[in-house]
Amino acid sequence: MFLTLPRLLSWFPSFGVPADVPGGGIGIGWMRSFANDAATFVTGFVVNRLAVVVAAFFVLRAVLDVADGSSPLASILAAMFLLSVPATAALLRGWNNLTPNATADVLASLWTYVVSKIMPMAAGLAVVGAIWNFWQNRPWMRLVGCAAGFLTVAALWQLITRMVA
């Protein structure tokens, strides 16, 4: 939403509300200085240092999750997500086509990326989980169905759209 906010604001003039975002840099000195400091804070402190430390905490939490008897997967994925914040931000920026529909387009690209890249790999994790649950006499068929579902999400979407058409 923040990435596509300027394009989203470009809808407002059509409603009769002037909301043009001026081009170029920030002209007011103290405000430009504040913007630079905020950017440095976010990049240097939050992304490069704090996110890494929080990711390390989630790795520790994954071990504690196992000790607690729950799945460590959520904590591991959270750690991976925190470590990959710059790459994810760059990916989202790459999908921004700078049109008034950019917000929906970025979300559509994100959906396609998740379905075509992440879900097939998640299917592998579901197979591993199914084997583990089978060994422990816990429900495992739902994880096999989940793996098959991950591999066919796009077809499921097409099926739903055809049903409502």
Place this chain on the structure above:
Amino acid sequence: MSFENGILNLTNWLGNVIMPTMAGLLFAVAIVRYAKGYPWNYSMWAAVAALCVSGLLRALETFASQAAWNDPDLIWITLLQLVNWVCNVFLPIYAAAEVVLGAVHYAGLGRIMPGSAWLRHFTAAALCLLASGIIRLAEFFVLRGTGGVS
């Protein structure tokens, strides 16, 4: 560092490194449970499955790729392929195994089958000493099966 690389490497590491290693532990658990007279089948089949995580995923991918990715019938075709495989490949093999077991029981060999306590302990001792060989044998069968069932 990207999230995609992270989850890809996590999946590969779990499926190709950790699970095949865990297969040895699962076989050991199966042998100990067998020695104690507890149900051991789940551990043994889980060990076999742990050796072929990639194969199971490839099988699911094959079932799920019999039509174009945006074909609304893909869900039904995937289910159809799975049902066909279970009925035409799995059940005939299972039937052969049941016929063999039926013949063994009909011949009265049930009394000295591994269900008997004394033989179970001797068999368990042999299995404990042969654990590595059993795992290698299972790996051999899995490797032989990479060509798929034709």
